[in-house]
Amino acid sequence: MNNSEYISEYRNYHSYMRTLCGSFQDLDHPDNMSRIVEGNCFIPPTNVIETDKFYSVQMAMPGYKREELRLTVENDVLSINADPSVKIDCVRQVHREEFYKNTFHCSLLLPENIHDDRIDAEYSNGILCILIPKTKKPVMITKEIYIK
Secondary structure, eight states, rough: OOOHHHHHHHHHHHHHHHHHHOTOOSOOOOTTOOOOGGEEEOOOOEEEESSSSSSEEEEEEOOOOOEEEEEETTTTTEEEEEEOOOOOOOOOOOOOOOOOOOOOEEEEESSSSBBGOOOOEEETTTEEEEEEESSSSOOOOEEEEEEE
């Protein structure tokens, strides 16, 4: 299979997934109702908002540092990775713990009508905000997205 055939098959698969599940489905964790998945892997609460000009993805991630987050886009899939660097070496007794700060990865299938090369991201006050502009002619690229 040559590269153009592979890209065509990949687009057909994503079109099928959009039809079956809709956009912004987490491709790595099909059970989107559960925020804590097997192995205590944490997937943060996520909002997806649509306006006439863009989509906004907001993820609640208190306690992470901007440097611990990595966003990439490839073939209409937005990948969000977090790798916290803080290790607690002291002995502690936890009475209640509801803020999870674990390593996680999620991949969101993006809609077809977006401009991949103009995705913008900002992390502020524990919320990761990703703005994804709409377009009439889809633009697909591969890149890492800088988080402000």
